[in-house]
Amino acid sequence: MLNFIARRLVNMFFLLIVVSFVGFWIIQLPPGSILDVQIQRLRMQGGNLPESMIQALRDRYGVDDPFYIQYWKWISRSLQGDFGTSFETDQKVAERIYNRLGISFGLSLTALLFTWLVAIPIGVYSATHRYTWPDYIITFVQFLGLSIPGFLLALVLLIMASRLWDQPIGGLFSPQYADAPWSLAKLWDFIRHVWIAVVVLAIGATAGLTRVMRANLLDVLNMQYIQTARAKGLKESTVIWKHAVRNAIHPLVMSLGTLLPALVVGETLIAIILSLPTIGPLYLDALRSQDMYLAGTILVMLSALLLIGNLIADLLLAWVDPRVRLE
């Protein structure tokens, strides 16, 4: 087992190097740089920058360097924890990301927990009660959940929340709590602001997972060992949960790896609608304004998250399923 983990870690390390190189290459693909944008903005405001000053700025940001030198500068500093400076606000990239990372993670993990707690029981119920009315209703709702874009759901919930329940809309806190120290009242205010995001994030993922859970369980329920388990007189709940579900849960565990980064960025649209300060909108802004160090760092960070998520998923799988351990 340790051998397996060590091999995976080494593999991951090399993969991350290539990923960071390719990722950075994609990010710097569009012609021009944020510097051009900013110089143009300054000119529009009437300030005519002297050539020497432009040149100084270009040198400082290393805009004219060839791509591999830019990459080397960025990656070598990144390894020391310095991800460079965001062009747009002159803040440290690390600072801009960390500010939002906590909220992104909090939202995503809550949504993930919510998803699993809802998806597994519903999927199991839907599979064990196949072709009954509740199953048809669940199936229909699933398709609806898969087809309705998350941001529309967010919009509808926002309207309902603001109209019916007099809820605050958008942002993380009400103005009076924004700078206040944490207290129970502030926590409550926070929950009232973010529950819509959690629900919307969870609904899309839940619809997909319930469907997978149902299909897998249906396959497993046809297996002979299920028949055997029933024939030897086990309780139906034991048959379902211990013999069937445990064998059907594979893909759910495996999807964990992709779910993590998907949830972190999947909220981009939703966060824009709900004006939540999370990673998604930051990444979008960075891409659109060609803030390459910021965008590159986020892309590579998310890839690392995906790889780590996959590793965790594999370890979990080995824990759930002894057969995987033997291979």
Next chain:
Amino acid sequence: MATAAGELPKVAKGKKQEDVGQIPQWKLMVRRFSQSKLSVGALIVLGIMYVIMILSDFIAPYPHDVLDSNNSFAPPTQIVWGPEGPGIYGLKQELDMERFQWIYTPDPSVIYPIRFFVQGHEYYFLGLFPSRLHLFGVEAPPEANARIFLWGADKEGRDLFSRVLKGSQISLTLGFFGVFLFVVIGSIVGTASGYFGGALDNLIQRLIELIRSFPDLPLYMALAAAVPLDTPITVRYFLITVVIAVVGWTGLAREVRGKVLAFRNADYTAAAIAAGASHWHVITHHLLPNAMSHIVVVGMLAIPGAIGLETALSFLGLGILPPAVSWGILLRDAQTVQAVVTYPWLLIPVLLLIITVLAFNLLGDGVRDAVDPYA
């Protein structure tokens, strides 16, 4: 249609035992498919949508991009019955100084008739034949503010109905072509990887592993952002299609490779090779047909995702850009609570998007069941 769909399952159930081994496979597939009424319904809905899309320039009463400050946020037009058949009232525009919104009051003194098959703005039918014929239009003097907005108007006074029709030309096709492209790439690469094996297989698998190390949406966003802003719309359309395909093919290629690996060692493949069949013959006659049903299903199920992806990218300002129209661009107007509550008709593109994606999901589900009709 309804009666035919209703009777089919009975016939199929009774006859299944007798003739299942005698009729051609495609007939079995059609029979199996038509048993799923939801899927048949989805197919009909999609058929209608695509026909409307093809005829969209003819159906749309106005150009999609003509600004009209007299009709900013004009609500859907009320249709009345006049002496000459259906018609509409002219609109009076007033500014509500308190809420700072335009208010429109119909002027019932004159009814402007709606005419069918009228001459209007020029367009190219199917992009080929110049025409001025439109399905319907309002006969009104230019000074009267009488335009027909079936689904209301947006902020610049552009007819939402015409814009939705125009947008469907991109939204209904781009995802489709993207999937088509990735199915072709995925099948070819996957087959090559599984059939030839060795260094080529290793290289392809490492490439797939690399692409899959990036999370989907951020990679799509980064690639779409790499398309320069000043690219002409046709080139941009093509490049966004490529972006969808570049990431999407990896999963299919892996699955096709697995299938090919399995069938490559089958006896009939060995027999074909021993009999001197070329690689091309073995691949096209013995390997691909076995993987075909799987490829079709993966492709069908990927279409709704691709359509949603195009919409999301355009919504984020990374996909199709104005002045071109896609549903994603129309959705940008509907992103605040304020706008949606005041001008609810801005949500119509969202409804159409949901119907499309839902229909494709149901269709894909039916196809998945149908490709294996012996089960």
